[in-house]
Amino acid sequence: MGHHGLVVWAGFSAIVVVLMALDLGVLNRRAHVLSLKEAMAWSGGWIALALLFGLFLLFRESPRHALEYYTGYLIELSLSVDNLFVFILVFQYFSVPAELQPRVLKWGIIGAVVMRFLMIVTGALLLQRFAWVIYVFGAIVIFTGIKMMRAGDIAVDLERNPVVRLATRVLPFSRSFDGQHFFTRKNARRLATPLLLVLLVIESTDLLFAVDSIPAIFAITRDPFIVYTSNVFAILGLRSLFFILAGMLDRFQYLKPAVAVILIFVGLKMLLSEVVHLPILWSLGIILTLLTTGVLLSIWKTRRAAVST
Numbered sequence: 001m002g003h004h005g006l007v008v009w010a011g012f013s014a015i016v017v018v019l020m021a022l023d024l025g026v027l028n029r030r031a032h033v034l035s036l037k038e039a040m041a042w043s044g045g046w047i048a049l050a051l052l053f054g055l056f057l058l059f060r061e062s063p064r065h066a067l068e069y070y071t072g073y074l075i076e077l078s079l080s081v082d083n084l085f086v087f088i089l090v091f092q093y094f095s096v097p098a099e100l101q102p103r104v105l106k107w108g109i110i111g112a113v114v115m116r117f118l119m120i121v122t123g124a125l126l127l128q129r130f131a132w133v134i135y136v137f138g139a140i141v142i143f144t145g146i147k148m149m150r151a152g153d154i155a156v157d158l159e160r161n162p163v164v165r166l167a168t169r170v171l172p173f174s175r176s177f178d179g180q181h182f183f184t185r186k187n188a189r190r191l192a193t194p195l196l197l198v199l200l201v202i203e204s205t206d207l208l209f210a211v212d213s214i215p216a217i218f219a220i221t222r223d224p225f226i227v228y229t230s231n232v233f234a235i236l237g238l239r240s241l242f243f244i245l246a247g248m249l250d251r252f253q254y255l256k257p258a259v260a261v262i263l264i265f266v267g268l269k270m271l272l273s274e275v276v277h278l279p280i281l282w283s284l285g286i287i288l289t290l291l292t293t294g295v296l297l298s299i300w301k302t303r304r305a306a307v308s309t
Contacts, residue, residue, distance in 0.1 A: 138270030145263030258294025
């Protein structure tokens, strides 16, 4: 549990359950496509809650814990943007109607919160027992950053995806969607719908992204509670952020290279952790500068292209 006891973990988990129930079970019980105005309002609300939690850590614990949390949240949020772009391409690949996408995102977020918790606990236990694992994490993060920088445009090839191939072999699938149902009945047979296959692909994609993002946050702090809370607040805002980015796939061309450089920086920080001790405030400043530069360059290029057109 790190420096935080069971009561703290249980209290935060209860808050998360309440927030998820309020968002997904009450205010958005019927999954629907958010308008840009709704998505902006929800995103602003989740970001405000994340910032308030950081202030809670600042006054309740220490400035260092708050800075570690904010840095981890920023890393996770920036990596989530690239993750959402892949979600968009997965929906396009399977021709998922817009009105069914919120259903997948809803259950995807619930699954992501559970998976992140298990992975963070596992990572913390590994670091506690085997100190050299930090170098493995650093190598993974650097490799991911280099791969992201060299990849160019995001591509999704699901024909050979192992999750798709395994699911289609194990489960009988119907050929068409049946509203928002993951299962349907045809000729007295219970069949999985393509919507379930999309959910499985989304969950497996998030799992792969978690393998990159969670080690990156362990470079900032070894406290599993800080790692988990920064992850959770970034995940809770994914659904609304998706609807903001859905129509802006081509407008942030320099954001992905910026995130790649952040990963390389964080990976080097992990590999050199015994030699170079970079203050957490410097790390936060560097990450903020890289993200801001990527966003501003993207906006500049988009406006320049619009003027040329």
